[in-house]
Amino acid sequence: METQETPFRAALRSGLIIGMIMLVITFLVYFIDTSMLTKWWFGLLALAIFCGLVIFFGTKYRNDIGGYINFGPAFQFAFITLVITGLISVVGNILLYQVIDPALPQVLADQQLENTMSMMESFGAGDSMSSEQIDEMKQGFEDAYTIGGQLKGFGIALIIYAILALILGAIIKKKDKSLSY
Template sequence: METQETPFKAALRSGLIIGLISLVISYVVYFINATSLASSWMLLLLVLSFVLVLVFGFSYRKELGGYIPFGAAFQFSFFTLVVAGIVGLFGQLLLFQVIDPALPGVLADQQMQNTMEVMESFGAADAMSTEQIDEMKQGMLDGYTVGGQIKSFGFVLIFYAICALILGAIIKRKEPTPSY
């Protein structure tokens, strides 16, 4: 009798693949233009991750015989995102703390510039004091520290859980019940 892979084992493999793909893309973007890491187009990387979770989820469902209950689909999706997130976290820590320790300052400046442009478009930039602007920039810099990244990963886990609910609902497929 053939044993089926558990959602956790399948998620570990899929999460490592997705995490490594995300890391490669992030590092390529870094080497091309580091300030692009602070741009909104990096959200495409998140969308790519979700698409890959679906691709691997459908593959896992097929491996299970074409049917997977919601619980297993949720577990697969959540743990895939968590593993990919942990790989990404270690890659970011390596980038920000070892490879280019000056990068957090560059990215915080870019984020600050982007934020001020948005605030100016709403007419709110003039209402901020210099102290408020400095405090906001310091908050951005703190997000690139080891503690800041671990703390933000904790919040990302909540986001992953919500996304895994949606992804699990897409991946699941009930086995048809015979009607008599």
């Protein structure tokens, strides 16, 4: 008798695959042009790829178990996939920022500050900041690349993952209409 795969096992496998794909993308971008890591469009593109892959693997899982899945298991699949992918990304980023290129966090923090100041100037608010506020903002950017900052970011990401999993679970679910009365 064949046993049906659980959402947890399917999500674990999918999360590992997506996490490795996202890690490869991050490292490719690092080798091509590190400044792209701080661009807003790169983050948006990564999120789109991330969500698209979760939907792809979720739909594949749904089809593997008979073509139907309720919202609960679909949410569970999406959330666990997102958490596993996030953990792999955090470990990869810690390796990148602390082991492979310890100077990178400073470069990225400077780039983020430059991007932020440029955006503020385009809104006409660039001159309103004091040097202390700018230094504080730069320190915040630098802190985000520390191990503690990465772990704190992952903690915040868990909340975002839960919200995303609700949306993705709703997309993945498919109710068997033949069971409705």
